[in-house]
Amino acid sequence: MNPILKTVLQRLGLGLVTLFLVSIVIFSAVTMLPGDFATAILGQSATPETVAAFQRQIGLDRPPVLRYLFWIGGVLQGNFGESFSSAGGLGGGHARTVVSLIAPRLKNTLFLASFAALVAVPLSLILGMLAALYRNSIFDRLVNLVTLTSISVPEFFIAYILMLFLAVRLPLFYSLASVSPETPFLERVARCALPALTLVLVIVAHMMRMTRAAIINLLASPYIETARLKGVSPGRIIFRHALPNAWAPIATVIALNLAYLIVGVVVVEVVFVYPGIGQLMVDSVSARDIPVVQACALVFAVTYIGFNLAADIVSIVTNPRLLRPR
Amino acid sequence: MTELGYWTEQVKRGRISRREFMGRAAALGITTALATSLLAEAGVAAEPKKGGSARFGLAHGATTDTMDPAAYPDTGTQVPFWGSMSNSLTEVDAKGNITMDLCESMESADGAKKWVCKLRKGVTFHNGKDFTADDVVGSFRYHMGADSKSAAKAVLEQVDDIKPDDKQTVIFTLKGGNADFPYVVSDYHIPILPSENGVGDWRSGVRTGPFTLVSYEPGVRAKLKRNPNYHKPGRPYFDDVEFLTIADVTARTNALTTGEVHWISRADLKTLNLLSRNPDVAITEVTGYGHYVFPMDVTAPPFDNVDVRTALKWALNREDIAKKVFLGHAVVGNDSPIAPSVKFAADPKPRYTYDPDKAKFHLQKAGMQNLKVNLSVADTAFNGAIDAGVLYQEHAKAAGIDINVVREPNDGYWDNVWLKKPWCADYWGGRPTCDWMFTVVYAKGAAWNETKWANPRFNDLLVIARAETDEKKRADMYAELQQLVHDDGGAVVLVFNNYVDAHSKKVAHGEIAPNWEVDGLRIAERWWFA
Numbered sequence: 001m002n003p004i005l006k007t008v009l010q011r012l013g014l015g016l017v018t019l020f021l022v023s024i025v026i027f028s029a030v031t032m033l034p035g036d037f038a039t040a041i042l043g044q045s046a047t048p049e050t051v052a053a054f055q056r057q058i059g060l061d062r063p064p065v066l067r068y069l070f071w072i073g074g075v076l077q078g079n080f081g082e083s084f085s086s087a088g089g090l091g092g093g094h095a096r097t098v099v100s101l102i103a104p105r106l107k108n109t110l111f112l113a114s115f116a117a118l119v120a121v122p123l124s125l126i127l128g129m130l131a132a133l134y135r136n137s138i139f140d141r142l143v144n145l146v147t148l149t150s151i152s153v154p155e156f157f158i159a160y161i162l163m164l165f166l167a168v169r170l171p172l173f174y175s176l177a178s179v180s181p182e183t184p185f186l187e188r189v190a191r192c193a194l195p196a197l198t199l200v201l202v203i204v205a206h207m208m209r210m211t212r213a214a215i216i217n218l219l220a221s222p223y224i225e226t227a228r229l230k231g232v233s234p235g236r237i238i239f240r241h242a243l244p245n246a247w248a249p250i251a252t253v254i255a256l257n258l259a260y261l262i263v264g265v266v267v268v269e270v271v272f273v274y275p276g277i278g279q280l281m282v283d284s285v286s287a288r289d290i291p292v293v294q295a296c297a298l299v300f301a302v303t304y305i306g307f308n309l310a311a312d313i314v315s316i317v318t319n320p321r322l323l324r325p326r
Numbered sequence: 327m328t329e330l331g332y333w334t335e336q337v338k339r340g341r342i343s344r345r346e347f348m349g350r351a352a353a354l355g356i357t358t359a360l361a362t363s364l365l366a367e368a369g370v371a372a373e374p375k376k377g378g379s380a381r382f383g384l385a386h387g388a389t390t391d392t393m394d395p396a397a398y399p400d401t402g403t404q405v406p407f408w409g410s411m412s413n414s415l416t417e418v419d420a421k422g423n424i425t426m427d428l429c430e431s432m433e434s435a436d437g438a439k440k441w442v443c444k445l446r447k448g449v450t451f452h453n454g455k456d457f458t459a460d461d462v463v464g465s466f467r468y469h470m471g472a473d474s475k476s477a478a479k480a481v482l483e484q485v486d487d488i489k490p491d492d493k494q495t496v497i498f499t500l501k502g503g504n505a506d507f508p509y510v511v512s513d514y515h516i517p518i519l520p521s522e523n524g525v526g527d528w529r530s531g532v533r534t535g536p537f538t539l540v541s542y543e544p545g546v547r548a549k550l551k552r553n554p555n556y557h558k559p560g561r562p563y564f565d566d567v568e569f570l571t572i573a574d575v576t577a578r579t580n581a582l583t584t585g586e587v588h589w590i591s592r593a594d595l596k597t598l599n600l601l602s603r604n605p606d607v608a609i610t611e612v613t614g615y616g617h618y619v620f621p622m623d624v625t626a627p628p629f630d631n632v633d634v635r636t637a638l639k640w641a642l643n644r645e646d647i648a649k650k651v652f653l654g655h656a657v658v659g660n661d662s663p664i665a666p667s668v669k670f671a672a673d674p675k676p677r678y679t680y681d682p683d684k685a686k687f688h689l690q691k692a693g694m695q696n697l698k699v700n701l702s703v704a705d706t707a708f709n710g711a712i713d714a715g716v717l718y719q720e721h722a723k724a725a726g727i728d729i730n731v732v733r734e735p736n737d738g739y740w741d742n743v744w745l746k747k748p749w750c751a752d753y754w755g756g757r758p759t760c761d762w763m764f765t766v767v768y769a770k771g772a773a774w775n776e777t778k779w780a781n782p783r784f785n786d787l788l789v790i791a792r793a794e795t796d797e798k799k800r801a802d803m804y805a806e807l808q809q810l811v812h813d814d815g816g817a818v819v820l821v822f823n824n825y826v827d828a829h830s831k832k833v834a835h836g837e838i839a840p841n842w843e844v845d846g847l848r849i850a851e852r853w854w855f856a
Contacts, residue, residue, distance in 0.1 A: 035742075049479070053475045085390035283389040287388060292389075
């Protein structure tokens with residue numbers, strides 16, 4: 001069997017098991033939190049009768065195990081159910097499905113993540129290779145200093161600093177990234193510029209340092225020495241000889257950071273008022289809207305599993321020893 | 327009354343527009359200059375300009391929000407769906423008085439037990455449907471009944487029956503007399519909805535208000551446009567309005583200073599001085615009905631002793647808390663939950679000030695040398711509750727009282743702490759009448775009676791005052807009720823909070839209403855472009 005196919009199938013199988021476990025963990029965690037949707041939504045105005053009426057309607061009066069089974073059964077049939085908030089009115093009619101809540105948010109998140117990744121990944125690879133090539137030079141030190149500084153401060157701080165200088169003092173960019181589905185593409189790009197820049201600053205250091213380290217590591221190996229002795233140019237050494245062997249660790253780091261761009265940017269979303277999926281999940285957790293929390297968690301888990309799988313495939317493809325095992 | 331006097335009165339009440347008044351005055355041979363000065367005397371400012379698209383930055387809104395008036399948990403839903411899209415039967419004006427909205431008149435009979443509402447004629451819903459008595463009945467029925475999950479359910483418990491008399495008349499029959507019933511129906515939970523088969527339909531988003539719905543993304547934005555058939559002459563002034571939820575206060579401030587929005591709620595008090603230096607920005611501040619309290623459970627020892635309660639009331643330096651926690655943007659409380667701007671508000675004596683000696687005196691009267699109590703706080707109760715608790719702890723030390731400030735988790739505070747722990751922190755948005763506030767929180771057996779206080783004189787008088795229609799007698803009764811809460815009640819009312827908002831000087835406004843934040847929640851209807 002083709003080793004790539006085998007790995008993919010194996011990982012997908014494991015991924016499904018992971019998803020199942022994640023859904024159990026999330027469900028129990030949210031269920032164990034004090035309060036439920038009815039009390040969270042009604043807040044101070046929750047009287048025992050109104051809470052009971054609410055719970056009856058969204059099925060919270062049933063035991064948790066039953067609720068979980070009911071939910072997972074729906075998911076297996078591709079039905080993520082309805083948000084508890086669609087139960088606001090008595091009776092049906094106004095269904096607010098989990099998919100209709102998540103889809104536009106996920107689209108926004110993917111847009112911002114792709115925007116940031118399109119800038120950050122090439123930038124960090126180039127910076128990493130240059131830093132490796134000219135290591136210990138002023139350039140190397142400067143790049144390290146800047147990227148390490150930007151990764152060391154919290155992301156909301158970077159966001160505020162960028163906002164202060166690039167939106168308030170110098171009105172170059174929008175301070176709010178409030179996009180809606182009908183926002184035209186170019187305006188969307190302009191509105192997302194500051195949050196994307198923030199994310200770039202947050203993730204560049206990690207990827208750039210890994211690229212640099214992987215290549216420096218390889219530059220010390222005998223075959224590179226040989227290449228150098230036979231007079232190959234530095235650029236060719238990096239691209240032709242070093243980089244192919246460095247892809248595996250770099251791909252892993254890129255995968256991790258891309259996953260972070262999708263699942264971990266809630267702070268940036270809040271600061272720039274960007275309607276992404278992180279904010280949706282936080283809102284849903286505080287309102288105990290379990291169907292939405294579960295679906296978000298599954299999306300996040302799928303993201304991680306998918307990117308890790310991709311990174312593994314890259315390592316196998318770029319390494320002939322893994323590709324053709326004895 | 328002369329004809330001119332009549333028209334002046336009409337324009338003052340907002341029944342005719344300023345332009346119409348000028349026309350009438352000209353017809354009576356009055357010069358424009360004189361007419362303008364008459365208007366100024368009547369308190370009517372120059373006619374606001376029409377048009378423009380305004381954007382507002384609200385501090386609240388969640389993805390779980392819906393258009394369902396049974397909930398409306400915060401301004402993220404209250405402002406767009408009630409204040410901008412809907413009307414209630416009545417409305418509280420900027421002075422705190424009740425005015426008619428979808429009602430033309432509300433007359434009481436039978437000791438304020440029966441209320442006859444004559445509805446405004448010629449009002450239509452956004453979809454063109456006529457507004458009739460059936461819509462009113464359906465809108466109220468929606469909140470009533472055993473299965474209701476409405477936050478207005480408790481307040482409508484007093485309604486025994488509601489029925490249409492004819493197409494333009496609705497009769498409410500109450501279980502007991504309530505002279506303040508016109509205030510009750512002004513609640514933002516009770517917008518008038520188009521009714522089908524006797525139950526109000528909120529899902530369509532069709533209402534009677536100044537704006538119609540264009541699009542809504544829960545927790546993100548609501549876009550609305552002017553209703554050309556609105557029943558109030560001249561209103562609204564804006565063509566389009568958009569409400570954005572900007573939960574982060576720094577992002578909100580930046581949105582205002584970079585011109586992304588024209589108005590923001592809840593300006594950052596810590597940086598307010600810096601913001602007010604901006605020449606394009608103006609700050610508005612009104613003292614609302616909302617207040618922050620530390621309610622004591624008067625059935626739990628040691629709070630069951632009135633002298634312990636009084637000692638704790640004297641042991642608190644309210645001025646210090648108003649100054650340090652709320653940075654001066656608050657008015658100190660006097661352990662009565664009635665804000666100074668509410669009708670019939672009294673100022674019970676003696677005013678509680680910081681006096682450790684008096685606190686010690688009352689403590690000794692209770693037979694104690696010193697006292698150790700727990701105070702449960704969390705910032706969910708109100709922003710600054712933890713700081714206020716810690717300051718209180720310091721103040722009370724001088725009186726030999728050891729307050730142990732217990733920091734509770736924000737999550738689940740309303741379930742596990744409030745109404746459960748004997749002394750905690752709480753917030754009340756306030757109510758527009760004495761009766762409403764007392765009935766909801768201080769009457770014996772009320773669901774939210776957080777102090778579990780059951781003073782017989784208070785509870786008897788509350789019912790009598792509610793049905794009394796003589797204003798003078800009511801004023802005396804409410805003064806006594808406030809005195810009773812002040813002397814004997816279990817609530818330590820720290821401060822009445824100010825609503826501090828900021829706006830671009832591109833928009834203008836009249837007097838700002840104190841009954842709810844965001845100009846009585848009706849900013850979209852009341853403001854205009856300068």
